[in-house]
Amino acid sequence: MEIDPGILEKLLVNVGKPIRYVGGEWNAIRKNHDDVDVKVLLAFPDTYEIGMSHLGLRILYSILNTRDDVVCERTFMPWIDMYDAMMNSGIPLYSLESRHPARDFDILGFSLQYELSYTNVLAMLDLAGIPMLSAKRGEDEPLVIAGGPCVYNPEPIADFLDAILIGEGEEAIGEIVDTQKDAKANRLSRLELLENLARIPGVYVPSFYRVSYLPDGKIKEVEPRNPAASYPVKKRVVRDLSQVGYPENVITPLTEIVHDRAVLEVFRGCTRGCRFCQAGMVYRPVRERAPDEVLKLAENILKNTGYNEISLMSLSSADYSHIREVSRNLLDERKDQGISVSLPSLRVDSFSIDLAKEVQKGRRTGLTFAPEAGTQRLRNVINKGVTHDDLIHAATSAFSEGWHSLKLYFMIGLPTETEDDLKGIVDMAKETLECGRRELKQAGIRKRPEVTVSVSSFVPKAHTPFQWQPQMPREELARRQAYLKKHLRGKGLRLTWHDVDKSFLEAVLSRGSRRLGPVIEAAYRRGCKFSAWDSEFRFDKWTKGFQSHNVSPEFYGNTKWEYGDILPWDHISSGVSKEFLIEEANRALSGVFTPDCRSGRCPDCGVCKSLKVSPQVMSRVRKEVSE
Amino acid sequence: MSAAGEPLHDCEVPVCTWRIQMTKTGATKYMSHLDFVRTVERSARRAELPITLSGGFNPRPRISFAPALPVGVSSNSEFVDIMLKESVDVDEASRKLNESFPDGMRVVSSRILPPKTPALSTIIQAAVYRLDLHFDAQVGLDCVLTAIDRVLDRDSIVVTHVTPKGARRRDLRPLIYEIRAESRDSIVSVYATVATGSRGNVRPFDLAEIILESKGIESKDAFVDITREGLYAFRDGSLCLPW
Numbered sequence: 001m002e003i004d005p006g007i008l009e010k011l012l013v014n015v016g017k018p019i020r021y022v023g024g025e026w027n028a029i030r031k032n033h034d035d036v037d038v039k040v041l042l043a044f045p046d047t048y049e050i051g052m053s054h055l056g057l058r059i060l061y062s063i064l065n066t067r068d069d070v071v072c073e074r075t076f077m078p079w080i081d082m083y084d085a086m087m088n089s090g091i092p093l094y095s096l097e098s099r100h101p102a103r104d105f106d107i108l109g110f111s112l113q114y115e116l117s118y119t120n121v122l123a124m125l126d127l128a129g130i131p132m133l134s135a136k137r138g139e140d141e142p143l144v145i146a147g148g149p150c151v152y153n154p155e156p157i158a159d160f161l162d163a164i165l166i167g168e169g170e171e172a173i174g175e176i177v178d179t180q181k182d183a184k185a186n187r188l189s190r191l192e193l194l195e196n197l198a199r200i201p202g203v204y205v206p207s208f209y210r211v212s213y214l215p216d217g218k219i220k221e222v223e224p225r226n227p228a229a230s231y232p233v234k235k236r237v238v239r240d241l242s243q244v245g246y247p248e249n250v251i252t253p254l255t256e257i258v259h260d261r262a263v264l265e266v267f268r269g270c271t272r273g274c275r276f277c278q279a280g281m282v283y284r285p286v287r288e289r290a291p292d293e294v295l296k297l298a299e300n301i302l303k304n305t306g307y308n309e310i311s312l313m314s315l316s317s318a319d320y321s322h323i324r325e326v327s328r329n330l331l332d333e334r335k336d337q338g339i340s341v342s343l344p345s346l347r348v349d350s351f352s353i354d355l356a357k358e359v360q361k362g363r364r365t366g367l368t369f370a371p372e373a374g375t376q377r378l379r380n381v382i383n384k385g386v387t388h389d390d391l392i393h394a395a396t397s398a399f400s401e402g403w404h405s406l407k408l409y410f411m412i413g414l415p416t417e418t419e420d421d422l423k424g425i426v427d428m429a430k431e432t433l434e435c436g437r438r439e440l441k442q443a444g445i446r447k448r449p450e451v452t453v454s455v456s457s458f459v460p461k462a463h464t465p466f467q468w469q470p471q472m473p474r475e476e477l478a479r480r481q482a483y484l485k486k487h488l489r490g491k492g493l494r495l496t497w498h499d500v501d502k503s504f505l506e507a508v509l510s511r512g513s514r515r516l517g518p519v520i521e522a523a524y525r526r527g528c529k530f531s532a533w534d535s536e537f538r539f540d541k542w543t544k545g546f547q548s549h550n551v552s553p554e555f556y557g558n559t560k561w562e563y564g565d566i567l568p569w570d571h572i573s574s575g576v577s578k579e580f581l582i583e584e585a586n587r588a589l590s591g592v593f594t595p596d597c598r599s600g601r602c603p604d605c606g607v608c609k610s611l612k613v614s615p616q617v618m619s620r621v622r623k624e625v626s627e
Numbered sequence: 628m629s630a631a632g633e634p635l636h637d638c639e640v641p642v643c644t645w646r647i648q649m650t651k652t653g654a655t656k657y658m659s660h661l662d663f664v665r666t667v668e669r670s671a672r673r674a675e676l677p678i679t680l681s682g683g684f685n686p687r688p689r690i691s692f693a694p695a696l697p698v699g700v701s702s703n704s705e706f707v708d709i710m711l712k713e714s715v716d717v718d719e720a721s722r723k724l725n726e727s728f729p730d731g732m733r734v735v736s737s738r739i740l741p742p743k744t745p746a747l748s749t750i751i752q753a754a755v756y757r758l759d760l761h762f763d764a765q766v767g768l769d770c771v772l773t774a775i776d777r778v779l780d781r782d783s784i785v786v787t788h789v790t791p792k793g794a795r796r797r798d799l800r801p802l803i804y805e806i807r808a809e810s811r812d813s814i815v816s817v818y819a820t821v822a823t824g825s826r827g828n829v830r831p832f833d834l835a836e837i838i839l840e841s842k843g844i845e846s847k848d849a850f851v852d853i854t855r856e857g858l859y860a861f862r863d864g865s866l867c868l869p870w
Contacts, residue, residue: 024654305673461646
């Protein structure tokens, strides 16, 4: 049964931005639910504007709807006014396309992009009228699954999910749907369905594992208790991106979303090997798309959406072997259509500045560099291959090309950080500003240079060389922020920072075990929703959640763990070996650089061997062919 | 200033203005005016119409609009001007645009006008809104007609709008030209002709509240579904469509 349109209309006139709750977008797909075998609802636990900007959702939506036997629809977390209105008038969470209640779908698939969205997952289940705990769900209830970067440590949210896909979904989602279809046709029990799902490579069924603890709270053992459960669960990875399809009939929203442009993933994975970066570890290996494929896709996507801007996306777009050729081609071919190209995540070098200059033409919209740390010593620790000279060269050429506003991105609280490193941040910022004054004056540009320093706090993440490291205590992080606030003052300097309580909670949830499940539930029951939003973050309510379940957040956030410890996520494998992570952790402490495997030198991270894949770098492919 | 680069484009010269009358109904009634502008631009691009681009670093399609429609109000008669760099067959262009519009947006009628036609924002001066009143309790046509008479009998109707710049008081009475009502099934439809655009603006939600209040009906007890049925220019003292 669809949601009563009359009741919904009455709610919509009284909430902010009702367009987020009505669907009807260009390229959204409508199918008759009676004509399909499996109904999938993709659920994003944040607002429409954020969820619709997420590429993974678009990819899965397109892959699933290509099948005639499947319907795939979308739902997002309603903003608080709408959430309360729905709760009060008995309107359950519904899909945007057909306005069917979430409960009527076979599969409810959550995208877990950041830990602070966990209470929204519970809020959405609650609004849907689906029991929050997996153990309490009945035979006829939808299967609740999840995927996304957070699932590399799925333990804090494991109690609420029936099954979790570790890794890339393009191929596995079809297998999951087939398994569900088969279970429906053969009237299998929920347990049998879960067993069949657990047999799919990459699928983790949390209820099939028993976790036991040591007296100090560390993990004693994670034991598979069902023959269908594998140990470890290895992530799924797509060997060749060109073989799995890419969404060309992309939904074009009726309202402005966060990344309101066509998005084209030019490659997946990044092997620069920054030691704090989870994405750089878990999305290995690097797989590039061929330039002609990129151009063909770009043409179709622009034509099908009517967007006039396309973003060539990846974890480090200037690293794409054909970046210059592809962006030039895109701009030249469409000169008369007013198409622009954007390149997120540029490097700190003059190649990147040249690129930015080409794609931004006359529009100097601002540039961001990420040196991450203030001294060469600390940059060696984190394996960030950027030098002081790189930054100054990049800044010099940026200012002389007419940019007057630069943003520098740093992290504080990194392992081994001292006051020297903080001073390094201040010095770099001031030197960059000075360089701006000089260059702008020389170029005859009468504008004041501006340098914005954005500092986030280090959060140790699972499956990185820093996974054993504690986050610094909040008081210490606050002291370091205060140092920067004191010293980064003056004309042309701006500083932005992150809330330390939020970063702390992020660390706790990133390194947490299943003992955090009840805490997340308690936080939700106390009203924590949209915790990733500064305006809605209520640390006191979270604190009460920890207290009521006798869980020490400091144990997860601020404790150094030993290499020999069993970590809460050790039964999940990203393909990168623990030996490599330990080796990298040791190299970090002695400040030894590990090169990118794009260079041809294999640092032996283990991913290719473990997952039987290999890096796909187009320049190298071509060379091999010509040789 | 050479360092800021050369503009990508000079402003292109249109050969004609294609003025379209279109609907904005269904889900699209919840779009804000900015959402509407973006969606028309994208639809026109999908339809591959020969739109003129503005000049500058960030060329925009030259499309202009009638006074904004409030969020949540449907329209059966929006007007949009698309400046074209070559002339088109009106039927063919309408077909292409309709195929590229999301559900709820549809070309009703359109004409090719000379390139220097006065802008919609200057000529549009009146709108007709249909307010469909759905009552929870039994409130009939007679009751609404009495309410309308009371509103029209007033000398002034001062409303206070809270804006970011502070409260602003305005008299709406001179901006209300005509109100009539009819009933079909259990719904009473009020048709109101009011000023919009350069002569001042009556917000249809305000109008609904004023009518309901004059009979002591709390606006929260009624659900009001509003549709803009017409946008007009004044010519020789009477209303006419902006062709």
